[in-house]
Amino acid sequence: MAETPRQKTVVVGAGPVGSLAALYAAQRGHAVEVYELRNDLRDPLTTPLNFTKSINLALSTRGITALENSGNDTLLDHVFDATIPMRGRMIHGIRPSGELYEAQQDYDAHGRTIFAIDRAGLNGRLLDILETLPNVTIFFNHKMTGADFRRRKAWFEVQDKPKSTSRSRERLPEIEIDFDFLIGADGAHSSVRHHLMKYVMMDYQQHYIDTLWCEFQIAAQKSRDIADDDNDAAFRAKFAISPNHLHIWPGKDFMFIAIPSDDGSFTCTLFMPATEFANLEATQDDGVTLPAFFDRHFPGVTQLIPPADLIASFQSNPHLPLISIKCNPHHFQASVVLVGDAAHAMVPFYGQGMNAGLEDVRVLFALLDKHARVESNSPDGDNDSTSAEANRALALAEYSALRVPDAHAINDLALHNYTEMRASVLSPVYRLRKFLEEQLSVYVPWLGWATKYSRVSFGNERYSEVVRKSEFQSRVLLGGLIGTVSVPVLTGLVFLLIHRRRVSNFMGSVARHAKYVAIWAANGFKR
The missing domain is CATH 1.20.5 (Single alpha-helices involved in coiled-coils or other helix-helix interfaces)
Incomplete structure (x- = not known):
């Protein structure tokens, strides 16, 4: 009897969600190909899609559960080695007397924590695992330019050399690939979603909130003389403020936050209406306005970030928008499905963007497994390709039915939580x-x-x-x-x-x- 050919699963996007989807598919014996627009994401010189570092990620139970179910025994242990538990929020403010204060608000009455994690570290570990699997091939610098989801074909432009700054450039080579199943995990500005809209009557909503964000850094503390056997004290000494909290300076109409990194630094983000950014940009020539603004609205920050560094970060780091995307459905027949930001990009205020994307992968493959376990009429007990395709179509239809309302719900919760973080925490x-x-x-x-x-x-x-x-x-x-x-x-x-x-x-x-x-x-x- 001829051996049944492997299902060919193509994943577009090699971020954390796409990489996890590829790992799930590989563990089920699929022939997996991953196509990524950017250069190898483990290369420090690779430019992120938004041209800056990502807002630090918070890993919670949904993401942890998805990683646990990946089928790789070492993945979760490796991930946790580079995380920092955060037990709650630390609210910073100033009393009428001029005294600075910190007020702790635990996330959970039962002592549970979320975990600060570096996106690049998580992504790198997933890619390292994928590269060891014989049934996975990763293609970097491949831009999706077209797709035919009925004939199951896709086209990619091969970008082997840096992009030209000129508008007129030579045409890059393009390849055509076939697939049985394609997973779109290529982010908020998804090419897969763009082409999927030609095949389904997709309800699509894109919303930019009136808030921009800019990144800053609180540097790690210089080493102190601490006993060699006191590892916990040595770890905490690296941090200028508590490493086990998400720090918030609420400003009612805007806020400043700080999330710990395992090297002792904090990745900080200023969230503020575009008009406020414009006002500060217009008054930066004197080099004084920005620190004064921080002292007035975010007391204590200029003691953690020197004013010169504050100004340099504000001027050199881009001021980026925040987008919220909803769409319905998330699939077409048996051939293509959207996961992660491609299906439901959300603002970052609930810390659920990555967690929801990783959960997408777990739910998707659980449904694919459920519908694959059907009785076969074949004397040999094997499902033919037609029944496999029909089962996959049923699984994807159920996936859209389940995940669309959930994606819309967490999008709305994330928007609402911005008000909570910048204002309600003081209520x-x-x-x-x-x-x-x-x-x-x-x-x-x-x-x-x-x-x-x-x-x-x-x-x-x-x-x-x-x-x-x-x-x-x-x-x-x-x-x-x-x-x-x-x-x-x-x-x-x-x-x-x-x-x-x-x-x-x-x-x-x-x-x-x-x-x-x-x-x-x-x-x-x-x-």
Whole structure:
């Protein structure tokens, strides 16, 4: 009997999500080809797509679960070696007296943490693993230029030399490839999604929020004299501020954050409306305005980043937009599917962009596995290519049905969390609700109560279910709060009404008796 040919799976995009998708496919015996627009992402000279370093990533339960299910025993251990646990937010501010303060807000009442991780380190480890697998081939500097998803063909421009700065350049060679299944993991400005729109009636929404971001750095501390056997103290001494928190300087309409890196530095990001950036850009000639702006809105930052470095970063690092993308569906028949930012680019304020993308891969392959386990009519027990294709089509249809509402839900949560991080963290109402939900989750666990953040970051519930349960909890809390306030008020009103009626009855009785006394007096007190 002839051996059944391997399924050829093509992955477009070699970032963390695309690399994990390639690893999942390879573990299932597919012949995998990965095509990446950029040069080898492990090369420090490779220019990122947004022409700057990425905002540091936060790895949470969804991403960890996806990595655990990759089939590679060493991947997760290697990843955790380069992570830093973050137990919560550290809110920075200044008191009316001029004293700087830090206020800790733990993410979870049960002590669970998320993990700061360097994107390049995670990506590099995944690519290293892929290169050791005999059924995986990686092609860098390949730009997707076309696709026919019915005939399952794709075309790539081979960019072996640096791009010319001139508008007129020689035509680069193009290759044609065939595939059985293509996974689009090529980011927010996805070529796969662009070509997919020609084959499906795709609902597509792209939204830029009125916020730009710019990157800064808090440098690692110089080495101190610490005992050789005190590894924990030596580690912490590298950091200018707590390494186990995401640091936030909330500014109501903007904010500054700092996320730790394992070398002792912090990658910092300023998020601010475009008009504020324009105002600061217009007044940078004197070299004074920016530090003064930070001292006014983000007290203490200029003690961590020298003013000269602050100005240099602001002037040299680009001021980049933040995009939110929704689309539906995420697939076409049995031939192509979108994962990660290609399907649902989101703003970074919930730390779920990468986690949602990695979860896409886990859910996708779980559904492919489920639909592949069907009874076969073949005497040899093998599925023919037609049934395999039909099963894959069913799996992709179910994938879109599941992931579209979840992708839309986390996109909306990420947008909402920007308001929470830059303003609500200072609100007594926000802190009260968080406290009540945490106390209920700790002391009455059988109620199944949890904060929205803990459901998103420390579990694998569907994002749409998280929203539904959070809205239910909000209604219950609001009803309870109204009841708590209104019951004493209503009780007081009832008491006053009863009291008023009693007083009224008493006064009426007094009036009647006074009337009788007056008549009696008029009769000379004669009976």
